[in-house]
Amino acid sequence: MSVVRRRRLGRPSSVATVIAIVFCAVWAFPTYWMVKTAFTPRPDALSSTPTFLPLNPTLENFETAIFQAGFFDNLRSSLIVTVGAVVFAVLLGLFAAAALSRFRFGGRRTILVIVLLIQMIPGAATLIPQYLVFNEAGLLGTYAGLILAYVSMTLPFSIWMMRSFFLALPAELEEAAQLDGASTWQVLTRILFPLVLPGVIATSVFTFINAWNDYLIAYTFMKDQSMYTLPVWLASFTSPLTGTDVSGQMAASVLFSLPVVVFFVLLQRKLVTGMSAGAVKG
Structure with a gap:
């Protein structure tokens, strides 16, 4: 019985897996948005319609920062x-x-x-x-x-x-x-x-x-x-x-x-x- 219980405890449930994935996505999203915005031209970054991928990626922002x-x-x-x-x-x-x-x-x-x-x-x-x-x-x-x-x-x-x-x-x-x-x-x-x-x-x-x-x-x-x-x-x-x-x-x-x-x-x-x-x- 103890072995079975240990095995059950060692296997994460699907609900726990989904919760962990959602938590990691929410935690990582601000970092992703920071990196995405860093490659986005300023006019596109200020657009009222957000995009989840940089449509016209550029390195000009890094040059400006340096x-x-x-x-x-x-x-x-x-x-x-x-x-x-x-x-x-x-x-x-x-x-x-x-x-x-x-x-x-x-x-x-x-x-x-x-x-x-x-x-x-x-x-x-x-x-x-x-x-x-x-x-x-x-x-x-x-x-x-x-x-x-x-x-x-x-x-x-x-x-x-x-x-x-x-x-x-x-x-x-x-x-x-x-x-x-x-x-x-x-x-x-x-x-x-x-x-x-x-x-x-x-x-x-x-x-x-x-x-x-x-x-x-x-x-x-x-x-x-x-x-x-x-x-x-x-x-x-x-x-x-x-x-x-x-x-x-x-x-x-x-x-x-x-x-x-x-x-x-x-x-x-x-x-x-x-x-x-x-x-x-x-």
Whole structure:
């Protein structure tokens, strides 16, 4: 009976399959419409009669997006702050997770609770206090300030994610290494850190996506338009005089989305492994 029940549970019903297909179609349709509009000439994109396929596909919109004022400057800004946020969030999260999981010291549980509470606070709620602090510290309008803001936004998740991987490692590994004469630093760098690589990859992807896609913090903290990031640059396709260049903006959105898609495709297997392992090994 149990075998029959397991087989029945393992076979999705036709209703569940249809629901999954409809859900995926609804979820993917905005992305399809963005790509379709990116290849549609502007007069056709503004037509009152929508078409589901570009009748006269063109690459002119991508040319418009690439040569839009500020594209290369803002692309450089996005790369600088995103890479910086990923590096610092992963490094700080890695060492903090190692300390909170492999060492015993007073106040460890209190720190974990504080980290969890910070993760639960909405980012918009801390935007104004963070702005005031950064203004007093002279970090507004600088890449360092924006990187620090992104690190503070993603660090709690990074710590909790990688801590679950450290907890899954048996203590016998450290004991064996110490018996062989390895120092604490050698145990961390040569044994523990390589074993939590899936968690590092999952954290890197999470931080990359959050930093690359952020609009609110970049728009609030940066003063010089040449130092804006690409999400803020996308707003330049809207003008009070000429309206919104829908086709150009969608082409720019496609270009903006490509790095995230490529980054995710390259690391998707290790990302799924890291997320699933982190979810069950806490």
